[in-house]
Amino acid sequence: QQPVQSPQAVILREGEDAVINCSSSKALYSVHWYRQKHGEAPVFLMILLKGGEQKGHEKISASFNEKKQQSSLYLTASQLSYSGTYFCGTGGNTPLVFGKGTRLSVIA
């Protein structure tokens, strides 16, 4: 089942913070976060595994609440380069099921 992302879109000024949420109706073993710029491939940002292991980007953090089947991606002190569509994906070491994405626009 497809995870649900919120918000659908957000506009930030440089330096502002943002939180993107991802929730699932089924048990999660891992949550993957990707950023995609228009016409380009999704770029791996972060993976959170059941049990607390976390691997990914230095300047981006995320949380994973296994009990609530939710994950949040925290973007702090946003930069223009952060603009793009953020997807969360669930599936573990199996094919990913992506949410519909959150479009983030950072303006000067």
Add this chain to the structure above:
Amino acid sequence: AAGVIQSPRHLIKEKRETATLKCYPIPRHDTVYWYQQGPGQDPQFLISFYEKMQSDKGSIPDRFSAQQFSDYHSELNMSSLELGDSALYFCASSSREDPYEQYFGPGTRLTVT
């Protein structure tokens, strides 16, 4: 570092024609996934291979087939193309040692006219 390679990057075909997309995974990666992404949509899983065997099947039409070869590269064959097949096709690869991280190739943009 070496990345996933896809070819061609752009492909224009007419309705009812066939197309073959190629994917070369990151060296030492043994698992390949194919995803289709329509305009403004999220990537949808089509099919995957591990060690040259099909491992999972998603929403892949019967008109499409795929295989993984002994050198781990994979090909997606698409026949009787329809206008709705126009999309970005991504290949992603992962290794059994670190199966959770899937790395995406640059994609092939297929346009069916």
